[in-house]
Amino acid sequence: MTTRRTNPKVDAVIVGFGWAGSLMAAELSRANMNVVAIDRGPWRDTFPDTPLTADPDELRWKTRRELLAPPHDTTLTMRNTLDQTAVPQRDFGISELGGGVGGQGFQWAGMAWRFNPWDFRVRSETIERYGMARAEDGELQLQDWGITYAELEPDYDRWEQIAGVAGQAGNLRGKLTSRGNPFEGPRSREYPTPKLKTLRMMEIFNKATSEMGLHPFTIPCANVSQAYVNPLGVTMAPCTYCGFCSSYGCGNYSKASPQTCVFPALLNNNPNFRLITNACVTRVNKAADGKSVTGVTYIDQNGSEVLQPADIICLTAFQMENVRLMLLSGIGKPYDPLTSEGVVGRNFSFQTVSGADLWFEEDHINPFIGAGGLGSQIDDYNSDNFDHSSLDFIGGAGILTLSRDGTPIANANKLPPGTPRWGSGFKRAYSNYYQNYGVLFNQGTSMPIKRGYLDLDPTYKDPFGLPLLRLTYDYARNDRAMATFTMNRAIRGRIAVQRLQLRRETIHHGDRRVKPYDRWRRHGGRPDQFGGKFVPSKLGLPQRLRRRCIGLSQQRWVQSDGNRGRAGVTRGARDLRKLRSQTRRIAEGLTNGRVEKHYWCARRCGLRWLSPPGGQSLRFKSIARR
Template identity: 55%
Template sequence: METRPKADVVICGFGWAGSTMAEELTRAGLNVVAIERGKWRDTSTDFPPAVDPDELKWHTRRNMLQPMSVETTTFRNNTGQTAAPVRNWSAYQFGWDVGGAGTHWAGMSWRFTPWDFQVATQTKERYGAGRLNELDLDFVQDWGVTYDEMETYYDRFERIAGTSGKAGNLNGQKIKGGNVFEGARKREYPTPPLKDTYWMSKYRKTVEDMGYHPFTIPAGNLSQSYVNTLGVTMGPCTYCGFCDFHGCGNFSKSSPQACILPALMRRKNFTLLTETEVLHGVKSEDGKTLTGVNCITADGTEVFQPADVVCFTAYQMDNVRLMLLSKVGTPYDPSTGEGTIGRNYNYQTCASMTGFFDDSHMNPFIGAGALGVQIDDFNGDNFDHAGLDFIGGGGIMGYSTDGRPIAHMNSLRGGAKRWGSEWKKAYARDYSTAGNIFVQGTSMPTRGNYLSLDPNYKDRHGQPLLRVTFDWAENDKKMTNWVTDKAKEIMVNAGGKDINLERQTDQSWNPYSQDSSHTIGGAVIGADPTRSALNPYLQSWDCPNLFVVGASAFPNNGGYNPTVTVGALAIRAAEAIHTEYMKNPGALVKA
């Protein structure tokens, strides 16, 4: 075992969370070592425009995602089953190599609503103290941090990412054309919104005529060139349609490589170890803190990296797994409802539909990962739930992500065969006439959904895989049925025919039949240490020099993509480390 020089802070996992924290901490003068199990990847050397528009390599074969042979998860719907390993590519899109999922993501750049942070309090206030219990939602709990407290960190992350969009709520003033349901913003987006494709303009007009409030989705796909807050230059998106699952060689998609690494890598107090995998944290003799992390390199060398502060900043699943492997805190037990590590694991409740428009030219190849028009009229608590049998909701978007031909080869009018001359005719007829709507909904935690270590299956180093026990919450099924009906009305009004509609909640969850990759929770923040693994600064209640940063911290899921909230939480945690913790090491919040 080789021991490296001690760092002030060690960062484990180098995607958005890790790079954002490293930037904040090194700027404050701390000595930071980041550890990444994948390779160094950069914009110009690894995904230039010359090789980026390659569907087979990046999308079909998923060359930018973490292979299951490196590490996978196991899955079951309930504790009565024996979990099976996820052997093949599935809905999961775990990040891989430097940049993590921040390299291949689509770029949807949402803030969560104020309600998403305080579902418990606001539901009780608006619908009665017993409402959560009536809906079997006793595991719903506040985050312990409010939207208003998060605003400045959302703003900081958007200024790093260069997010394009239009404000709908500037300091409380509602602005048509923006999202009038969003929490109050202190200032406008860094860059203006992207343009509408034909399908988006049709969708926008349809929902406007229905009395809803459409807006262009805030995007990590930039509408114009931009110099970010770190002095890094980004370029305008070219609508190339090879965005999610691909890297961006054009410096147009917000990513750690495009936005942070050019500034961070040159700082003298920053070191990056690549192809080095963190195995687990190492506890001090009294068991109350971590002394550092044990790692193994690609060439098999075992390394100990000591540090005063340890940050787990891997993908959501791995953050929880690292806590369990490090034996920090008490694993959650669904039979007693006690323990916090693995508690409140959750997903994203979605539905999708495709409608076909005779003789139209949608030109679906013109696209960007976050290119779309959305309404939030039925998201979160933006509508009155009195008389409804659920809480929560979903955003409804008409989107123009891509026209990748392999990905859409089964997107055909109902009943068409998938092979033979009939398939050729159907695909030639339907490819450029399809319009797509996606419902991206909230998810509420339940007692039975959780993460734990699998007793049967192991990774390449012999460590147990993480086991997912999950099925849809009854509340979320009812929510999807209701919101999807609204979405279908939009498709019908837009003129879409032969509508293919898929509500994900119509069958039990399994990883191969999902539309979303948004896994959240398992090491959640909160004000109550018996119900949360972390305090609202993402600091472990059980081990004060450990911070666990990612979507693993979300106690419930908003009807939005997670990245910008992950970035904002990361900046807030890093700020708490350098302004408070380093001066006075210990719990930042009294239990």
């Protein structure tokens, strides 16, 4: 590391130049503030990285994941319990960070969800409806967000307009429309572009679930359905349903990304903005009083240590990187799992997801045609949309199907059990089953627990000699019960469930004793330190849209006077024995076949799937076309 140097002071530094960072940079620089954004990755754009004139490279982008940051640059250590020694992840796992500017927003799938109003007040709503004992069971550590759906709705709307989200409102200014999601919170206006097309797998799902009295709707998707010009003046082209969305950049300029929706407006002759790439921020610098910040220190691409002074620091990197940077900088009190005191690193949680691969005989699903976030979902069993009084958990899952991921290499493994994996038998089977393959899964909640947290690892360090982030987490009893219930509901709903996987999040809350931020994500309520992506729990929808809305609400505070010169369902079988006995009963609406039985068990080091001997293949005869 060479001699330290100091850059000229600016009004605001943004650490991490993805969706949240680019949106804040655009809004703040437009308000005449001098802004510097710093990103550890290289410059990346639709052209020349993923242009329309080049064929999508599945091997490069989907299999080798070359758009992601390599694990040796961004890994963390993990353990399940406090008495274990954490070890580093050696492959892509829960930390799939984008490998360049734009972050994961460049190659994301494009589901553009809003959370249910219940999701923002999960602790208060649980106590009001089910009593204190349900909220404080000795393991869970529930928290409200400190901000309500109504307060965030204008920022939801603002981001959707910037991204050109395609969808159909289910609740428009408090009035149900009967076309969209009837369980969503009130929207102030319709989506900016109409919902995407309904493809074959969605037709099958919609018909089966409607006949059960459920409420299917098209998932809101950040792929514009028609030509569109966003509020920043950027033009987007209609989606062509090429199927290359998740893990790919969009050469057609149809999928919303920072590169497509924000960069053209932000970077076009903007004297108030500067971007520094290939630079890793190692700490936020505090003033002598320890109560305010003066800037950041970063290592540039030449290995030089650089100081960047600023009045306001915005941490908008991947949420786990934000936590690590706060811990390295001594900002906030680290969480202590033994006393439940402290705020930074508190309440790590995943998203509990279960699903199934399906093959429909005598049909033509054609998974190659689709879009990353295109599908149908029911929210009848999500959030608190059903009565939990007789159940032993809170939360739920959205049950959905997707019309995407028809990539030939990846799908070569998606064949019914017993299918030859080599030779002419494999070729015949794949040529048949590729065209009638579909997917279903439950996208479920995961509630925070007292022993789920992030801190700095005492042993392992990064290339700069700084401690890696350590994750301590094991699945909560609540989430196991929820997964069993929703798996059973999927089976009883003519949907066969096959596998379980998980995702992640961390914390934001309105109680100053258990949070590092106030409602504007200012650390300790101070006007110069902004945190990025902190939530109290992981709910039954992806977090990406919420993060972008929080970024917009932060910039509104900076520019405002606040800155001052700165439906009921019944209980089904929940135990595993009853669940297993019911897997044989595949019913009329979707199927006329057999289900392959897969069960999960929780082990000390995580979840593992067990297939009982003689498991039967999952094949269906499709319902008649409409």
